[in-house]
Amino acid sequence: MSNTEEKNLPHGEPEIDELTNDRYLGGHEYDGIRELDNKLPQWWLYLFYVTIIFSLVYLVGYHLADWWPLQEKEYTNEMTAMADIKKAMPQIEVDLENMVPLTAETDLAAGQEIFNKICVTCHGKFGEGLVGPNMTDMYWIHGDSTNNRVSMKELYNVVITGVITKGMISYKDQLSPIQIQQVLSFILTFQGTNPANQKAPQGRKYDTFG
Numbered sequence: 001m002s003n004t005e006e007k008n009l010p011h012g013e014p015e016i017d018e019l020t021n022d023r024y025l026g027g028h029e030y031d032g033i034r035e036l037d038n039k040l041p042q043w044w045l046y047l048f049y050v051t052i053i054f055s056l057v058y059l060v061g062y063h064l065a066d067w068w069p070l071q072e073k074e075y076t077n078e079m080t081a082m083a084d085i086k087k088a089m090p091q092i093e094v095d096l097e098n099m100v101p102l103t104a105e106t107d108l109a110a111g112q113e114i115f116n117k118i119c120v121t122c123h124g125k126f127g128e129g130l131v132g133p134n135m136t137d138m139y140w141i142h143g144d145s146t147n148n149r150v151s152m153k154e155l156y157n158v159v160i161t162g163v164i165t166k167g168m169i170s171y172k173d174q175l176s177p178i179q180i181q182q183v184l185s186f187i188l189t190f191q192g193t194n195p196a197n198q199k200a201p202q203g204r205k206y207d208t209f210g
């Protein structure tokens, strides 16, 4: 066993730990515990160099030369691009005042598909009503009571705006105007079907539709 005295070299040459062959660091001694000047592993060093190079590229690329946009810029870029796309799209004019239920089989089939995918959970497979109201009777919550009629316009607005307090969200972004017209037209085919387990009437009775 070596002791400390053997390691204290007289002429100030670096002291070497005989077990690891590493140099002792001067001035780093605490309670007899001394620190060795260990060599960092190569892989660690290279990783460190890579981070330095990365930080330089990052600094120049994002902050000095503007090679890539910062997050905020990226956001405004995308919003501008989206606005351009929207502008380029033909505006679909929705004539709510004169909207009538569609009767073509393809429209009703498309409406049924939308209904079964989205609306069925609340309005029931046969329109009998669950969370949402019964669609098979003449009672409607969103009718035009002034003119004593229910129209596509009122129902369309329910789908567009939703009734958040009652649990129905707005489908403005999920469905196009024509899709809303299709699904509403399909819903109206439930009228008078009298399915089992109907929900009690809600709203008021309307005699006219349209």
Ligand code: HEC
Residues within 6 Å of the ligand: 114, 115, 118, 119, 120, 121, 122, 123, 131, 132, 133, 139, 140, 141, 142, 143, 155, 156, 158, 159, 163, 166, 167, 168, 169, 171, 183, 184, 202, 203
């Ligand atoms: C999460 C449940 C839920 C879903 C999903 C849902 N609704 Fe509703 N819907 C409701 C509720 C609740 C009401 C009643 C709102 C009120 O009390 O004003 C309602 C009301 C309506 C009304 C008006 C009924 C009336 O009596 O005036 C229409 C039309 C309607 N929904 C269509 C749809 C369509 C079309 C879909 C699918 C695209 C849909 N709903 C999906 C819950 C839902």
